[in-house]
Amino acid sequence: MNRNLKLITLKNSNGVEVDIINFGCIITSLRVPDKEGDLVNVVVGLSSPEDYLKKEYQSKAIYLGATIGRYAGRISSGSFSIDENKYNLQNENGVHLHGGKEGFDKKIWNIEDYKENKSVTFSYLSKDGEEGYPGNLKVKATFELLKSNSLKITYKAETDKATPVNLTTHPYFNLNGRGSILKHDLEILSDAYLEVDKHLVPSGKKIGSKNTRFDFNEKSKIGRKDFKGLDDAFILREDKLRVATLFSEESGIKMQVFTNQPAMVVYTNPKFPEFSFADNAEYYDFPSICFEPQNYPDAPNQSSFPNSILKPGETYLNEIIYKFGVKS
Ligand code: G6D
Numbered sequence: 638m639n640r641n642l643k644l645i646t647l648k649n650s651n652g653v654e655v656d657i658i659n660f661g662c663i664i665t666s667l668r669v670p671d672k673e674g675d676l677v678n679v680v681v682g683l684s685s686p687e688d689y690l691k692k693e694y695q696s697k698a699i700y701l702g703a704t705i706g707r708y709a710g711r712i713s714s715g716s717f718s719i720d721e722n723k724y725n726l727q728n729e730n731g732v733h734l735h736g737g738k739e740g741f742d743k744k745i746w747n748i749e750d751y752k753e754n755k756s757v758t759f760s761y762l763s764k765d766g767e768e769g770y771p772g773n774l775k776v777k778a779t780f781e782l783l784k785s786n787s788l789k790i791t792y793k794a795e796t797d798k799a800t801p802v803n804l805t806t807h808p809y810f811n812l813n814g815r816g817s818i819l820k821h822d823l824e825i826l827s828d829a830y831l832e833v834d835k836h837l838v839p840s841g842k843k844i845g846s847k848n849t850r851f852d853f854n855e856k857s858k859i860g861r862k863d864f865k866g867l868d869d870a871f872i873l874r875e876d877k878l879r880v881a882t883l884f885s886e887e888s889g890i891k892m893q894v895f896t897n898q899p900a901m902v903v904y905t906n907p908k909f910p911e912f913s914f915a916d917n918a919e920y921y922d923f924p925s926i927c928f929e930p931q932n933y934p935d936a937p938n939q940s941s942f943p944n945s946i947l948k949p950g951e952t953y954l955n956e957i958i959y960k961f962g963v964k965s
Contacts, residue, residue: 639687639690641659641660641745642658642659642660642686642687642690642745643658643659643748644656644657644658644665644686645657645658645659645748645751645757645780646754647754647755647756647757647780647781647782648754648782649754649782649783649784649786650784651670651784651786652668652670652676653667653668653669653670653782653786653961654666654667654668654676655667655668655780655782655788656682657757657780658686658689659745659746659747659748659759660686660689660690660743660744660745660746661689661700661702661703661704661741661742661743661744661746662703662704662741662746662759662778662780662806663689663701663702663703663704663742664680664682664702664780664788664806664808665680665682665683665686665689665702665915666678666680666682666915667679667680667788667808667959669786669890669961670890670963671888671889671890671963672888672889672890672963672964673889677812677813677814677888677890678814678915678916678918679810679811679812679814679890679892679961680702680808680809680810680811681701681702681808681809681810681811681909681914681915681918681920681924681925682701682702682914682915683701683912683913683914683915684913684914684915684917688912688913689701693912694912695743697910698735699809699906699909699910700735700742700807701807701809702806702807702808702809703741703742703806703807704741704742704778704792704804704805704806704807705735705736705740705741705742705804705805705806705807705929706736706740706741706742706763706776706792706802706803706804706805707736707740707741707763707767707768707770707774707800707801707802707803707804708733708735708736708770708801708802708803708937708945709735709736709803709804709805709902709929709931709934710734710735710803710870710902710929710931710933710934710935711732711733711734711836711837711838711839711934711935712726712728712732712733712801712934712935712937712938713731713732713836713838713935713938714728714731714938715727715728715731715732715733716728717801717937717938719771719799719800719946720799722771724769724770724771725769726768726769726770727768727769730836731836732836732837732838736768737768737769738768739768740768741761741763741776741804742807744761746759746760746761746778747759747760747761749777750779754782755781755782756779756780756781756782757779757780758777758778758779758780759777759778759779759780760775760776760777760778761775761776761778762774762775762776763776765797765798770800770801771798771799771800772796772797772798772799772800772949773796773797773798774794774795774796774800774802774947775794775795775796776792776793776794776804777791777792777793777794778790778791778792778804779791779793785960786960786961786962787958787959787960787961788958788959788960789956789957789958790806790955790956790957790958790959791954791955791956791957792804792805792953792954792955792956793952793953793954794947794952794953795947795949795951795952795953796947796948796949796951797949798949799946799947799948799949800946800947801936801937801945801946801947802945802946802947802953803931803932803936803945804931804953804955805898805902805929805930805931805955805957806929806957807927807929808927808959809906809924809925809926809927810883810892810925810926810927810928810959811920811924811925811926812883812884812885812887812888812890812891812892813885813887813888813890814888814916814918815918815919815920816919816920816921816924817860817920817921817922817923817924818859818883818885818905818923818924818925818926819858819859819860819864819922819923820858820859820860820885820886820887821858821859821883821884821885821926822856822857822858822859822882822883822884822885822886823853823856823857823858823859823881823882823883823926824853824854824855824856824857824881824882824883825853825854825871825880825881825901825903826854826873826874826877826879826880826881827846827851827853827854827871827872827873827874827880827901828845828846828847828854828872828874829843829844829845829846829871829872830843830844830846830851830869830870830871830872831843831844831869831870831872831900831933831934832844833869833870837868837934838934838935839870839933839934839935839939839942841939841941841942843872846871850863850864850865851867851869851871853881856882856884859905859923859926860923866905866907866923867903867904867905867926868902868903868904868905869902869903870900870901870902870933870934871900871901871902871903872899872900872933873896873898873899873900873901873930875899878895878896878897879893879894879895880894880895880896880901880930881893881894881901881903881928882894883926883928884964889963889964890961890962890963891961891962891963891964892959892960892961893958893959893960893962894928894930894957894958894959894960895956895957895958895960896930896955896956896957896958897954897955897956898930898931898932898955898957899932899933899943900930900931900932900933900934901928901929901930901931902927902929902931902934903926903927903928903929904926904927904929905923905925905926905927906923906924906925906927907922907923908920908922908923908924909924909925928959930955930957931955932945933945
């Protein structure tokens with residue numbers, strides 16, 4: 638294994654096991670018991686940790702299982718301003734995505750703290766000017782495996798100059814460990830989503846989702862009649878921590894998503910490139926679904942969106958829990 642690349646495994650007494658590498662804090666596998674008690678890998682991963690370092694993988698920009706930053710999602714016009722200072726970011730056709738050319742998903746993180754089988758904290762110093770962002774940003778990402786079969790991810794960050802920050806995680810879930818998610822049941826507790834333009838940049842308008850194809854307030858099959866694929870920011874209810882539930886009848890595995898964030902991007906990729914996946918898993922059309930709790934995309938340029946600027950002396954905090962159980 639590349640000498641800078643480290644793999645950390647956390648395990649709990651119910652047999653749940655998660656593997657995370659220090660490259661991009663990528664969750665490479667997450668094994669949870671199904672209704673028969675057999676372990677299923679519920680996140681899509683490549684067959685070896687080195688595969689994430691290869692060009693074939695990185696050129697596809699799919700951010701498999703990775704931590705995203707300094708700003709997850711899209712920033713319009715490839716720039717933003719703070720107090721009259723304009724900052725230009727790496728962009729394609731005016732759109733900056735997922736922190737730029739070499740975002741946090743492609744950095745080797747330090748292992749700051751490790752509690753055997755229980756938790757690991759990675760740290761990364763993003764220097765002033767990296768990818769165009771102002772300020773030295775100290776980031777910590779903690780992954781904890783709880784007795785309740787929950788994977789808790791906590792992102793914290795501090796800066797020495799005002800800067801936009803929006804961190805999240807990008808695991809691709811499939812509760813059968815193979816195939817497609819079209820027959821999974823989905824519930825998202827959200828009354829509105831953000832309207833976007835053809836570059837998927839928010840227009841600034843929030844659209845009510847009641848009775849639209851974005852309404853998953855009542856649990857339904859992902860592949861229901863009006864499904865066209867999702868790559869959208871759902872606005873979360875302020876009084877709720879549990880924001881989504883995913884369930885597969887086939888494996889009996891249920892996953893609940895909790896967060897303190899104001900929005901969640903839900904992304905269903907139509908297909909995967911031809912990679913060699915962990916356990917030789919084969920995936921079909923709509924192989925997986927990502928739940929990416931975060932602030933609103935393009936918040937640095939949209940004054941009606943929640944504040945996205947972290948100032949010196951403040952601490953950024955994003956808490957995400959993916960909790961697993963079975964139901965027959
Ligand atoms: C995301 O919203 C984006 C997608 O558009 C992108 O393709 C994917 O990450 C890799 O969640």
